[in-house]
Amino acid sequence: NIEGMNKRDGKSSIRTAPFPSILDAFLMLKHLFLIFQQELDTKHDKYERLVKISRDVTIESKRTIFLLHRMTNVPDPEDVLNDAEVKLDGVRQKIGQIAEELRGEDIFQFHRAFTPGIQEYVEAVSFLHYIRHRSLISLEEINARLVFMRTEKADAKPLGTQVLTFQVTPSDYLLGVADLTGELMRMCISSVGNGDIDTPFQLSQFLRQIHDGFSYIGNTGPYEVSKKLHTLRQSLGKVEDACYTLRVRGSEIPKHMLADVFSSRTTLIDPEEGVV
């Protein structure tokens, strides 16, 4: 609105180069800020898309974990494991979408958007891996399965296949494994309730190794690790107590009461009560 501007000034102002008038300077500034607006909007939109995908990853990963916990009460455990694998394939597809969004970007600019989902995925996939193999899945093995093929097209002509990867960072891996220990602890308690008295001892040894690993890392890791270390110690304590109780009292307690024995860390049972 040129008339408006001139009325406001009363007279035109002369500036030294580069701006011939205040109006030009103002329009230049407006133009600059419109560019900033665009840049910021684009970044925020991408961030939001990543948050949404990450939420989906979290939900499906959590559901996979619940599914795996149900395995002990089921006639055909192999079915459950296969279902879980299928679910995790779906999660991997979602992570492929994350990789797609991050193409050409500095991944750390958006890391906070998707780290919760990735940690949950690590938890789920390492849980499944432990159930199958009784070992800890490595970061390399996780990343090996996060390779995606994308067919590039332009004007409906295929340009070729591009390989897209997603790399879980060591720090996200660490946090996911920290959360895994909580699920392993639950698995221990429920396996005892089902009369499985071997799993707790295996788990105890495994968890101890993980705990020692975290102690070795100390606070050189991300600060969230230090927070999770506390929960990890509690989980390990519960599992160790379960093993102790099984060792000392296992033969005295009827199977159907075993679960009650381990439901709380401070439970003490009068030996006479336990005998049927």
Next chain:
Amino acid sequence: MSVTEMFSYIQGFLSADQDVREDIRKVVQTLEQTAREILTVLQSVHQPSGFKEIPSKCTKARELFCTVRTQIADLKTKFPVEQYYRFHEHWRFVLQRLAFLAAFVVYLETETLVTREEVAQILGIEVVREKGFHLDVEDYLAGVLIMASELSRLAVNSVTAGDYNRPLRISNFINELDSGFRLLNLKNDPLRKRYDGLKYDVKKIEEVVYDLSIRGLAKEPESVGDK
């Protein structure tokens, strides 16, 4: 790979990461020192005596920016260029300060808003991320907002020093800046909070202009060419 081996590998990674951050911290400290020196030079424009020496202050500040360029060149060597945002938090504060100081110098010299490109040039860095160590648009904007606060203070001190026209020019400038910022769709983040402070700067300067105009002390904003 056993559990122990896995954690050993991770520990190695984390340890290396810590070393890089330590290196970065050391360079950032030197940058902060230089930034303080530049600020000391420029702060003096708020005093009546410093007022007349604005051009020489700007020259001195520009000389110190040479040191900044050297230090930033050093900083660039401390980490892989494509991991800028992995370590960004370490230099975010000082970069915003430097952006403010660059914007302030340019304002004192030309009474215009420094562009992002000019700031990047003064600091010896890029504007576009893909080209290398760059100035993030949010850090640039934060620097500009810090300058706005400085200008509201300058408006007040100009009057004290006897310059009754500068506040009017500052007022026009800040109002334009404000209308520019209004075009942005900001999220509830630190930049937004900083922007919220701009309205107090606007108000403060308006009060100065009002005080001058009701006393008939203010003339029409004179052309910058006259100076």
